[in-house]
Amino acid sequence: MKKSVKDFIVKTIHKINDEHVVIEVQSSESLNGIKPGQFVNIEVNGSKTTFLRRPISIHDIDVANNTMSLFVKIVGDGTKAMSELKPGDVINMMYPLGNQFHYETIQKPLLIGGGCGVAPLLFLSRKLNELGNKSDILIGARSSKNISMLDKYQQFGNVFTITEDGTHGEKGLVTSHSLFQDLSVYDKIFVCGPEPMMKAVGKVAKENQIDCEVSLENMMACGIGACLCCVTDTKNGNQCVCTEGPVFNVNDLKW
Numbered sequence: 001m002k003k004s005v006k007d008f009i010v011k012t013i014h015k016i017n018d019e020h021v022v023i024e025v026q027s028s029e030s031l032n033g034i035k036p037g038q039f040v041n042i043e044v045n046g047s048k049t050t051f052l053r054r055p056i057s058i059h060d061i062d063v064a065n066n067t068m069s070l071f072v073k074i075v076g077d078g079t080k081a082m083s084e085l086k087p088g089d090v091i092n093m094m095y096p097l098g099n100q101f102h103y104e105t106i107q108k109p110l111l112i113g114g115g116c117g118v119a120p121l122l123f124l125s126r127k128l129n130e131l132g133n134k135s136d137i138l139i140g141a142r143s144s145k146n147i148s149m150l151d152k153y154q155q156f157g158n159v160f161t162i163t164e165d166g167t168h169g170e171k172g173l174v175t176s177h178s179l180f181q182d183l184s185v186y187d188k189i190f191v192c193g194p195e196p197m198m199k200a201v202g203k204v205a206k207e208n209q210i211d212c213e214v215s216l217e218n219m220m221a222c223g224i225g226a227c228l229c230c231v232t233d234t235k236n237g238n239q240c241v242c243t244e245g246p247v248f249n250v251n252d253l254k255w
Contacts, residue, residue, distance in 0.1 A: 001032075001034055001096055003095070003096065003097065003224075004094070005092065005093070005094045006028075006029070006092070006093065007090050007091070007093075008025035008026060008027055008092075009026045009088065009089075009090060010085050010086065010088060010090070010091060011024045011025060011067060011087060013085055017146070018074075019074055020071065020072065020073055020074070020148070021074070021082075022059060022069055022071055022149075023070045023072060023083075023085060024067055024068070024070075025067065025068050025070065025091060026065070026066055026068075027067075027068070028066070031061050031066055031067075033096075034061055034096045035096065035099075035101075036100055036101045036103065036120060036123045036124035036126075037098065037099065037100040037101040037120055037124065037246065037247040038058055038096040038098050039058055039097050039120075039223075039246065040058060040094065040095040040096065040097065041054070041055050041056075041093065041094040041095070041097060041220075041223035042055075042056055042070075042082065042091055042092070042093050042094075043091065043093070044078045044081050044082060045091075046081040046084065047077045047081040048077075049078075050076075050078035050081065052078075052221050052222075053094065053222075053223065054078045054082065055097070055220040055223055056070045056072055056082075057119035057120040057192075058070065058095075058123055059071040059119050060122045060126065060152075061123055061126075071122075094224075097224070097242060097243075098246050098247070099243075099244070099245060099247050100247060101190055101215070101247050103124060103131075103190070104131070106128065106187055106188045107187055108133070108185060108186050108187050109128055109186065109187070109188050109189075109190060110135070110179065110183070110186040110188070111124060111125055111135050111136070111137045111138070111157070111189075111191075112137075112138045112139075112140070112174055112189065112190070112191045112192075112193070112197075113139050113140070113192055114193025114194050114197040115140075115142075115146065115194060116193075117191075117192035117193025117194065117197075117198075118139055118192070119192065120192055121137065121153070121190065121192060122152055122156075124190060125137060125153060125156035125157050126156050128156065129155075129156040129157070134156070134157050134158065135157035135158070136158050136160065136179065136186070137153050137156075137159045138160045138162065138174055138177055138179055139153070139159065139160070139161050139162075140161070140163070140177075141161070141162075142163060143163050143165045143167045143168070144163060144167035145167075147168045147169075160177065160179060162176070162177045173200070174193075174197055174200070174201065175197075175201060180204060183204070183205070183208045183210055184210075186210055187210070187211065188210065188212070189201065189210055189212040189213075190214075190215075191213070191214045191215070192217070195217075198214045202250035202255055203255070205250060206251070212249070213247050214247070214250055214253075215246045215247050216241045216245050216247075216248060218230040218241040218245075220241065220242050222242070223242045224242065225240040225242055225243035225244075230242050232248075232253070233253075233254045234248065234252050234253055235251075235252055236252065
């Protein structure tokens with residue numbers, strides 16, 4: 001799908017907790033062609049300290065209604081201003097940016113999300129489900145208060161949870177979950193979350209010779225590879241996460 005810069009209308013704002021909101025926006029044009037793993041760069045109004053667009057993962061797409069859902073973590077003035085949008089407001093977005101998860105030939109996927117890293121996995125699980133593949137989806141968090149919207153993911157797969165304090169699902173880090181006792185049943189792992197978590201999962205995937213893709217969350221500004229602030233070190237040299245990524249195969253990263 002060709003990159004565009006267009007206005008979207010805010011349809012709904014769903015506050016998940018004190019740190020996260022899901023913003024549903026609607027386009028006047030078809031959103032068909034957007035791929036799981038891609039992101040948008042949003043112009044932020046209403047914040048005197050925010051001058052650059054903010055990159056946000058595409059959480060889900062409803063092609064029939066031309067709507068897009070964005071999972072936003074409130075971490076500064078820019079995302080705070082976004083969380084205060086109201087239905088009917090207009091936001092300007094550059095989209096779709098970046099590459100995609102490569103899922104088309106996968107038969108038995110394992111999706112792993114940590115914290116706000118669950119954001120791009122809902123759309124991915126939807127697309128896998130459309131191909132007839134029901135995913136196993138592992139969601140990790142610090143505690144039960146950081147676990148939400150499980151019903152959304154349960155539409156498309158088998159959902160498992162693990163929390164560091166044991167207040168929801170199993171207790172521990174994602175790599176200690178019982179699913180990791182036998183990874184041979186999976187032909188690919190898709191991961192998004194904190195870098196230490198992605199590195200840990202990537203290490204285990206390599207040890208078990210299972211293909212693994214991760215979605216990096218490097219700091220970005222332009223979103224089109226011009227500013228070079230999101231560069232990451234790969235076996236093919238320095239690459240911009242906003243254009244060559246955000247999705248990388250772990251075998252291509254110097255982890």
